[in-house]
Amino acid sequence: MSNPSSAAGIGATNGFSANGNQPVEYRRVYVWELPVRAYHWINAIALVTLCVTGFLIGHPFRLFYAQEAYQQYWFAWVRFFHFAAAFVYVFNFLARLYWGFAGNRYARWTAFFPFKRSQQQEIVDVIKADVLETKMHGPISTGHNALAGLIYFGTFLVFVFQTITGFALYSSMSTSWLPRMFVWVVPLMGGEFSVRFWHHLFLWFFVTFVIIHVYLAFYHDYIEGRGTVSSIIGGWKFDRVKKGDK
Amino acid sequence: MGQSIWNSMQQKGYSRRDFMQFCAAAATVAGFGQSGVAQVVSAFEKKDKPAVVWLHFQECTCCSESFIRASHPVVLDVLLDVLSLNYTETLMAASGFQAEKCLTDTIEKNKGKYIVLVEGAVPTKEDGVYCMIGGKTAESILQTVAKDAAAVVAWGSCASNGCVQAARPNPTGATPIHKLVDKTVINVPGCPPIADVMMGVVTHLLVLGQLPALDSQGRPKEFYGRRVHDTCYRRPNYDAGLFVESFDDEGARKGYCLYKVGCRGPVTYNACSVTKWNEGTSYPIQSGHGCIGCSEEGFWDNGPFYNHLPSFPGFGVESTADTIGTVVGVATLAGVAAHAVVTNIRKRKVIAEVHAEDQKES
Numbered sequence: 001m002s003n004p005s006s007a008a009g010i011g012a013t014n015g016f017s018a019n020g021n022q023p024v025e026y027r028r029v030y031v032w033e034l035p036v037r038a039y040h041w042i043n044a045i046a047l048v049t050l051c052v053t054g055f056l057i058g059h060p061f062r063l064f065y066a067q068e069a070y071q072q073y074w075f076a077w078v079r080f081f082h083f084a085a086a087f088v089y090v091f092n093f094l095a096r097l098y099w100g101f102a103g104n105r106y107a108r109w110t111a112f113f114p115f116k117r118s119q120q121q122e123i124v125d126v127i128k129a130d131v132l133e134t135k136m137h138g139p140i141s142t143g144h145n146a147l148a149g150l151i152y153f154g155t156f157l158v159f160v161f162q163t164i165t166g167f168a169l170y171s172s173m174s175t176s177w178l179p180r181m182f183v184w185v186v187p188l189m190g191g192e193f194s195v196r197f198w199h200h201l202f203l204w205f206f207v208t209f210v211i212i213h214v215y216l217a218f219y220h221d222y223i224e225g226r227g228t229v230s231s232i233i234g235g236w237k238f239d240r241v242k243k244g245d246k
Numbered sequence: 247m248g249q250s251i252w253n254s255m256q257q258k259g260y261s262r263r264d265f266m267q268f269c270a271a272a273a274t275v276a277g278f279g280q281s282g283v284a285q286v287v288s289a290f291e292k293k294d295k296p297a298v299v300w301l302h303f304q305e306c307t308c309c310s311e312s313f314i315r316a317s318h319p320v321v322l323d324v325l326l327d328v329l330s331l332n333y334t335e336t337l338m339a340a341s342g343f344q345a346e347k348c349l350t351d352t353i354e355k356n357k358g359k360y361i362v363l364v365e366g367a368v369p370t371k372e373d374g375v376y377c378m379i380g381g382k383t384a385e386s387i388l389q390t391v392a393k394d395a396a397a398v399v400a401w402g403s404c405a406s407n408g409c410v411q412a413a414r415p416n417p418t419g420a421t422p423i424h425k426l427v428d429k430t431v432i433n434v435p436g437c438p439p440i441a442d443v444m445m446g447v448v449t450h451l452l453v454l455g456q457l458p459a460l461d462s463q464g465r466p467k468e469f470y471g472r473r474v475h476d477t478c479y480r481r482p483n484y485d486a487g488l489f490v491e492s493f494d495d496e497g498a499r500k501g502y503c504l505y506k507v508g509c510r511g512p513v514t515y516n517a518c519s520v521t522k523w524n525e526g527t528s529y530p531i532q533s534g535h536g537c538i539g540c541s542e543e544g545f546w547d548n549g550p551f552y553n554h555l556p557s558f559p560g561f562g563v564e565s566t567a568d569t570i571g572t573v574v575g576v577a578t579l580a581g582v583a584a585h586a587v588v589t590n591i592r593k594r595k596v597i598a599e600v601h602a603e604d605q606k607e608s
Contacts, residue, residue, distance in 0.1 A: 024603060058555065059568065060487055060506065067500075068486075075487035133592045172473060172515075187463045191543040192513035197567065200555060204571030208578045215582040223593060225600040 025241035026226075029142055031106050032235045039096040040232055046089035051206050053082035058200050083170060090163050093156075106143030112153040119146035130219070140224055142239050148216075158205055165189075165199040251290040265290070275442060276449035277468045289453045296452060297352050297360040299391055300334035303384040304377050304411045304420055305366030308438040309402040310336050315524065316441035332360075335379070346380045353394060361451055362395040364388065364423050367404040367411045371419030385426060392427045397451050399432045400424060401444065403540060406433035406464075413546035424464055432457060433464040435516075437540035442521045443469045463543075465515065474537050475511035477519040480504065498534060508552040509536030516541045 032040070056078050066072045100109035114120050122139050126147040129138020139145060144152065167178065168185035169192060189195045221228040226238040255265050266287065273279070273286040300310075331337070332352040333345070340348055352360060366384075369376035374383035392398050400423050403409035411420035424431040434447055447466055450458045458466040475481065483489070483503040490497040490504050505512065511519075514537050518529040530537055536552070539545040555566040590597070 060489055062489075063487060066486060066488065069482035069488055070486075072486045076485035078487075133588060136593065136596055173476075183462055187543075191545075191548075193510065193539060193542060193548045194544070196513060197548075197555060201567040201571070204567070204574055207571065207575045211575065211578045211582055215586070219586070219589065223589065223596060223600070225603070 026238045027241050028236050029239045030104075030235055031143055031231055031237045033099075033103055033107060034235070035095070035099045036103060036107050037232060037235055039092055039099065042088065042092045043096075046085045046092065047206060047210070049081060049085040050089060051203055051210075053078050053085065054200070054203050057082060058203070086163075086166055086170075089159075093159055093163075111144050112149040112156070114146050114150055119149075122146035123150065130216075140226070140240075142237060155209060158202055162199060162202055165195050168192075168195050169199060249295055250292055251295055254295065272449045272453065276446045276453060278453070282453075286449075286453050289455075293452075293455070295330045296396075297330045297332050297356040298363060299332060299349060299352055299360055299395075300336075300363045301365065301387065301391060302335045303364065303366030303368050303388070303404070304418065305402065305404045307336055307365070309365045309404075309444070310334075312438035312441045313401075313444050314441075316445050349391070353391060357394045359396050360394075361448075362391050362398045363401055363448075364398065364405045365401040367408050367420035367422060368426055369411075369418035370421050370426075371417070376418040388423060388426060392423075392429060395429070396455075397432065397457060398423070398427055398429050399434060399447060399451070400464075401434055402439055403435045403437045403545070406435035406541075407543040409437055410546050413544075430457060430460070431464055432460065432466060435465065435470075435541040435543075437545075439541070440469075440517055440521050440523060443517055461515075469517045470515040470541070472515065472517075472520075473512060474514045474516050474518050474531070478511055478531055479519065480531060493534070501534075504531060504534075504536040506554060507536055508538075508550070508554055510539030510542065510545070510548075510551075511537040514539040514542050 056075075060075055060078075064072055064074055099107055100112075105111070114123055122141070123146045125135065125139050126145050128135040141148075143149075164182055164185055167182040168189075171179040171183045171186075172192070174180065186192055186195055189198070217229050217232075220226075221230075227236060231237045252265060255268070260268075269286045269290055270283050272290075273282045276282070276286075278286065302310075333349045335345070338345060338348065366377075368374070368384045368388055370385060374385045377384040379387060400406045404411060404420070405423050407422050408416070408420050411418060412422070422433075424433060432447060432451075434444060436443070443466075446469060447458065450466070458468060461467050461470060463470075475484070478484075480501060480503050483501070484505055488497065488500075488502040489506040490502045491506060492498070493507060503509070509531065511531060518537070519531065522529045522532070538551050539548070542548075553566060555568065
């Protein structure tokens with residue numbers, strides 16, 4: 001990406017700055033590699049399935065009319081889809097953890113921890129510019145901004161928690177080695193009842209997360225015009241070329 | 247003492263056939279199956295009757311009540327003949343100093359061989375003053391008796407996980423005995439435990455002279471390996487999504503699943519739906535009431551019993567996690583919508599700049 005004109009033909013150099021005289025150049029940046037995009041969409045589908053089926057398991061209502069038990073089996077299927085989606089979700093997440101060490105710099109694990117001073121400063125700026133909107137021009141990050149990265153790390157912790165409690169609940173119904181690894185969680189948390197409670201409670205974390213996440217994707221796309229939303233489909237974002245870059 | 251079960255049965259005039267029937271029943275109760283009968287016969291012929299000490303601490307004696315109602319007629323014989331029940335506050339004839347002497351004598355004469363059955367939790371606050379017998383605290387009695395015991399069994403939820411005494415705020419510091427004793431404790435939770443299960447555990451100890459296989463919470467796997475839900479006869483209704491919505495509806499009359507009216511079957515490990523109660527007559531779910539999870543740790547604190555989810559701490563009894571979750575979700579939606587409006591107002595210049603870039607281009 002050192003020479004933006006090499007990507008010409010797909011609109012690499014086609015802008016002017018807002019203040020008129022100076023032309024602004026944009027270059028295409030391949031931000032989200034295929035494994036990251038695949039992870040995102042598999043995760044999204046699995047997560048929505050888990051939330052919907054999980055809510056139904058906690059709050060079953062009469063989806064179909066029947067008089068006798070032999071006439072239908074839908075609730076068992078709901079549970080089956082929950083368990084199946086959980087396995088997809090966990091292995092997908094493990095693959096993403098691997099990609100955190102193998103992927104490009106936007107996917108790397110360092111993007112999720114604000115170790116550097118510049119990242120810490122970025123968090124403050126993002127809160128000012130995008131959350132409180134007291135500052136007009138905030139940092140425009142090509143990958144995750146530092147605050148988003150930190151929050152994604154938080155969601156990873158919740159992923160892990162839901163995985164552990166979920167498998168712990170599942171272990172009593174399974175002889176498979178993977179869920180059996182989490183048998184110890186149940187006595188630690190004081191019985192299955194409380195494990196179920198916490199597992200259920202964090203459903204609402206995901207609901208809240210999805211609302212904010214989707215909104216912020218639209219927000220950044222709208223306010224910055226650099227393809228935030230489409231980047232998770234094609235992988236490309238647009239970055240303004242600074243003068244020094246040429 | 248110093249006498250086998252077969253000897254003592256002969257003295258009471260039982261025939262060999264009676265003895266064999268008894269052995270077969272004992273083998274069944276303990277879950278050995280047909281191949282185990284010979285083992286039982288051999289043990290009952292040769293082994294000395296084990297001395298048993300039955301301690302009562304913070305409890306309601308429902309475990310004892312349950313035990314003496316065990317369904318097999320031979321069980322009464324077990325209690326009175328097979329075991330050498332040397333000390334139990336509830337059933338023993340002796341009282342006062344004589345009673346206490348029975349305890350010390352049993353411990354001394356049977357060092358390392360006697361079985362301790364503990365009913366009730368042990369209070370630990372204020373140096374254990376909340377439960378004292380013969381001037382000694384429950385904890386000191388437990389420690390003395392458990393020290394030289396061959397096996398320690400915790401009868402019921404009180405001894406296994408504290409039960410109602412240990413419910414918040416637990417004023418007496420009621421503690422389950424496995425937290426106080428160094429030895430492996432066999433937990434037989436339930437309020438009370440099923441009589442046949444208690445019999446099974448005692449028979450296992452008697453016959454094999456070793457602990458039954460225990461799960462991660464110290465419960466015998468043969469009785470606590472499956473959830474009430476797994477063997478419940480109403481399970482097909484659960485899988486079909488047919489639920490009782492309230493106790494007077496059509497579903498309740500038809501015997502639908504009680505999950506939505508708070509049944510704890512899916513989170514409770516016990517043998518209720520297999521052995522049932524009172525000579526196999528019924529069990530709570532069969533009589534139309536959900537399981538309250540009495541054999542699970544902290545079941546008193548996981549109320550209300552008629553809600554599937556516990557109430558959320560600090561938000562009143564009726565607020566479950568879902569109420570809180572819905573409020574948070576709706577608030578987030580509102581917040582996001584407000585943010586979108588504010589963005590269009592406050593950041594109109596920034597948006598205009600983005601659009602200006604486009605116009606310059608064309």
